[in-house]
Amino acid sequence: MSATTLAPRLHGIRHRRITVLLALLAAVVVAVVLSVTIGSKPVPLGDAWHALTAPTGTENDLVIRSLRLPRTVLGVLAGIALGVAGALMQGHTRNPLADPGLLGVTQGAAFAMVSSIILLGVSNLLVYIWFGLAGALVASVAVFALGMAGGRGGPTPVTLALAGTAVSALLAALTSAVVLLDEQAMDVFRFWQAGSISARGADVVWQVAPFILAGLVLAMVNAPGLNALSLGEDVARSLGQNIMWTRTIGVAAVTLLSGAAVAACGSLAFIGLIVPHLARPLSGPDHRWLLPYSGLIGAGLLLLADVIGRVVAPPGELEVGVVLALMGAPFFVALVRRRKPVRL
């Protein structure tokens, strides 16, 4: 194909990609509006706007500002983080089963949290989350170090995946041992495990936001390198890629993104597993587009699931993790059945 015919085609692809990006962005905005207005106390759109722009302390203002807004912002942050982390993880391991929890973050966070309860008597959500975050980071570094030692000249996808699974299994076993010994730890753990973004105030948002933003920057820096890596390590090396460096940045991004999201919201790694499979048919294999698409789809899906969880089981709520699985998995299965899945 000559350059003269290629240029307009590339232009067309770019045009289409931007259109899809804007459509996804619009979908997230709709999800945000739904999340702010719908709940056990429905708030009209006008009142919600009023609460956000010029609050006067009405009941609706309080509901919006102290409950709905932090919850929605946390949902957006966690959704973006897990979506992007999932796409990175599947890209780096070239494994469609990889989820952001593969580096051990979920089990690392869980173990650190239940240990802090039983050993230090911690009973404050903000403190659990710090422990969870620390546990997620330590577990992830351990997995990466192990994967690096196991592979030749850098962590290979298989050693990374296996090391992650082994460390996760070990930590999960220790967590079970702790919660079986201590009923209070079990009670905290079972609700955290179900995954939820409710009842976490603005301070939790501020607590995890810096980690997620840093992770997003690293993820976008990582995208071109990951594109080269997906051609195989030898090709990537001959293209001038420093493989070790690319992998390290990728793992750092996944750790920050999923560690922060999981510590704050519980085990929601499943969303990071399905979202890239939804995004890949829209974006193609280019990670510079796959990552933002995955992030936006993640945010939209997480908020939507949360809104559904608020209304399906009145007067109570269904945890967002449960709704996500019940809603997302059939959709995922239908998608897998309908077309030949895009292989990694």
Next chain:
Amino acid sequence: MTTTLPLRTRGLSWRVRVRGVAVALIGLLLLALLMALNMRLGDIQMSLAEVVSGAFDVHSPAHFVIMELRLPRALTGALVGAALALSGAIIQSIARNPLASPEILGVTTGASVTVVAGVVASGSVTGGTSGLLTSLGIPALALVGGLIGAAVVYGLAWRRGLDGYRLVLVGIGVSAVFTNVKFWLLTIGDVTDTGRAMVWITGSLNSRGWEHVTPTALALAVLVPLALLGTRSLDALRFGDDTVTALGVRVNPARALMILSAVLLSAVATAAAGPIAFVALASPQIALRLTRSAHPPLLCSAIIGAVLTTAADLVARTAFSPIELPVGIVTAVLGAPYLIHLIWRSRK
């Protein structure tokens, strides 16, 4: 050492991998040793002579401890470990993915949902799990749940044939639903029931008797030969569907048979002892690395699964006596570092 010995008789020939045979023999030896230790150690310590005399002398006080408590429990552990590992080896070969385990087939997760529902419901109805539910109801619930789970995965993954990749993806989706329903069930019950359910979910051999050994052994007697017969088609299947078809293997029947045996193996094992963590995933990978073969060797995986589970149960039963840990905690605590060590050692 990748030496193979040709073994020929009239009309038949096998290639025997020396390393594979060595691993299998050492594994069996280790298993025998662990079984003997399992008979000797516990609240009442016995010498080997006491164990043997106790086993045959119906009137000795040791007879009950050996024949009714320790032996059936140890046998359940070994059989269940072998079944889970074999099932894992089959799935990892078919999916061509080291992360695949019977969870992908919906068996363990399906069983977890029905059992947790049963425990939570019976807790809220009767205020406690009755003896009958524990001894009969839970294995039955687990078997039904496991088979339903597998049927759902299989039914949804079938589409003019069965693609290994699609099976895995569908399995992930279905398992996620089951797992999260389980999480939800754990949050609605009383925290004491949650604890009881957690013990089962982790996998436990506490108070397993002959009523668990007999069905598991019968099922294995049928399923293990069936699975081993499929080794040849499994060898071929790892090359990908198109190549295999060209090689003359009828892909769908061969794969369906292997998947069916994997499902039944893990369903039976889960019914007897719960979804013991990590055995199905780690044993084939450990066997693969020890034998240095191209895909998880079935027989060696099964032996390693039995060794891992028996060793774990010995620790679970005796380490923190009188508290008995669920065996699933120990399988992960023993198996994970060993797998990590093997990954570490494999660097060049």
